[in-house]
Amino acid sequence: MKDDIYWIRRVKNGKKNDFSPLVKRYKDVIFYFILRMVQNEEDAVDLTQESFIKAYNNLSNFKEKYSFKNWLFTIASHHTIDFLRKRKQMREIDLLEIDTDEPYVSPIDTLIKDERMQKLSEEIDLLPENYRMVILLKHEESLKIEEIAEIMKIPPGTVKVWLYRARAQLRKKLLKKDEENIV
Amino acid sequence: MKKISYKDIENFLDGEKSSLKKEEIKEDKRFKETLELFTMLKNLPGKPAPRNFERNLYRRLGIFYFPVYKKVLSFAGLSVFAATVYLSARGLLYFIIGKINLARIPHQLSLIYSRIMQLISLIKAGNHLKNIYLAFTNPLLLLTLAFVSSILMLILIGLSREVKKKAVLLSRF
Numbered sequence: 001m002k003d004d005i006y007w008i009r010r011v012k013n014g015k016k017n018d019f020s021p022l023v024k025r026y027k028d029v030i031f032y033f034i035l036r037m038v039q040n041e042e043d044a045v046d047l048t049q050e051s052f053i054k055a056y057n058n059l060s061n062f063k064e065k066y067s068f069k070n071w072l073f074t075i076a077s078h079h080t081i082d083f084l085r086k087r088k089q090m091r092e093i094d095l096l097e098i099d100t101d102e103p104y105v106s107p108i109d110t111l112i113k114d115e116r117m118q119k120l121s122e123e124i125d126l127l128p129e130n131y132r133m134v135i136l137l138k139h140e141e142s143l144k145i146e147e148i149a150e151i152m153k154i155p156p157g158t159v160k161v162w163l164y165r166a167r168a169q170l171r172k173k174l175l176k177k178d179e180e181n182i183v
Numbered sequence: 184m185k186k187i188s189y190k191d192i193e194n195f196l197d198g199e200k201s202s203l204k205k206e207e208i209k210e211d212k213r214f215k216e217t218l219e220l221f222t223m224l225k226n227l228p229g230k231p232a233p234r235n236f237e238r239n240l241y242r243r244l245g246i247f248y249f250p251v252y253k254k255v256l257s258f259a260g261l262s263v264f265a266a267t268v269y270l271s272a273r274g275l276l277y278f279i280i281g282k283i284n285l286a287r288i289p290h291q292l293s294l295i296y297s298r299i300m301q302l303i304s305l306i307k308a309g310n311h312l313k314n315i316y317l318a319f320t321n322p323l324l325l326l327t328l329a330f331v332s333s334i335l336m337l338i339l340i341g342l343s344r345e346v347k348k349k350a351v352l353l354s355r356f
Contacts, residue, residue, distance in 0.1 A: 020248070
């Protein structure tokens with residue numbers, strides 16, 4: 001946190017190249033978060049880059065009392081939500097024209113060997129976007145409910161409800177999978 | 184026994200306010216299920232950003248980018264160069280020390296001194312030649328020289344004529 005502030009101050013003082021330690025530190029977590037949300041590697045790379053560019057251009061608006069990581073996640077989540085909205089609209093238009101039945105294979109699922117983990121990963125991808133986002137921020141990034149609420153600009157109560165519903169959905173699917181295995 | 188809900192367990196695991204105690208719930212089936220889910224969610228494998236991600240980002244931002252492998256190569260190159268220079272210098276030093284004979288040191292020193300003096304005189308001669316050249320390139324000096332030399336020539340011609348007339352006896356000079 002203090003280290004981030006040091007680099008941010010240097011960038012604000014005109015040392016543009018000092019933005020690279022911040023990119024190095026957060027590129028992977030932001031990329032993974034966006035990849036989980038959009039489920040397409042190319043889009044995830046573009047969105048991650050755009051999020052960093054947005055952060056760089058708006059660094060003067062960043063207040064040092066806040067966490068840079070959370071601020072970056074706020075930018076990334078809003079950018080991703082905008083992208084998902086646009087994509088949804090585009091897909092609705094596309095669906096009127098083409099009907100495709102190709103199953104989607106997540107690039108992350110190919111990395112997961114364990115069957116239950118794979119199932120969980122698949123189920124996360126099937127969650128509604130808002131549930132998926134709270135799950136990722138809570139469990140992948142270990143953020144507090146209040147921090148997630150601040151990032152997503154929603155009340156903490158809503159975060160709790162979404163988390164509870166998302167977990168319930170995941171638990172149910174995993175139990176179902178276990179029962180299938182026993183039978 | 185009071186039935187514990189998933190919500191209570193999740194609140195407990197999230198670090199929210201809860202009246203539950205771990206000793207009381209650790210054997211509960213729901214607690215085990217929730218704990219397992221939390222552990223699995225935490226341990227989902229991540230995926231790093233692609234290799235050229237930083238390079239493309241810095242290009243878009245207009246930031247100078249010097250990747251790690253280039254830093255390593257530059258450092259290695261400089262190290263090799265420094266090592267070569269050091270070893271060559273050390274070899275040369277040992278070679279010179281091996282050649283030096285104590286009895287011949289005064290002779291060697293005088294030789295070096297004479298060589299230096301030769302060099303200095305060569306530089307002086309060069310400087311002198313440069314001054315001559317500059318004197319000739321100066322038009323005022325050149326005119327003065329031409330003027331003086333023409334007068335001297337006239338005097339000489341006059342003198343030679345007088346000698347022919349035998350009016351002047353050169354032996355007197």
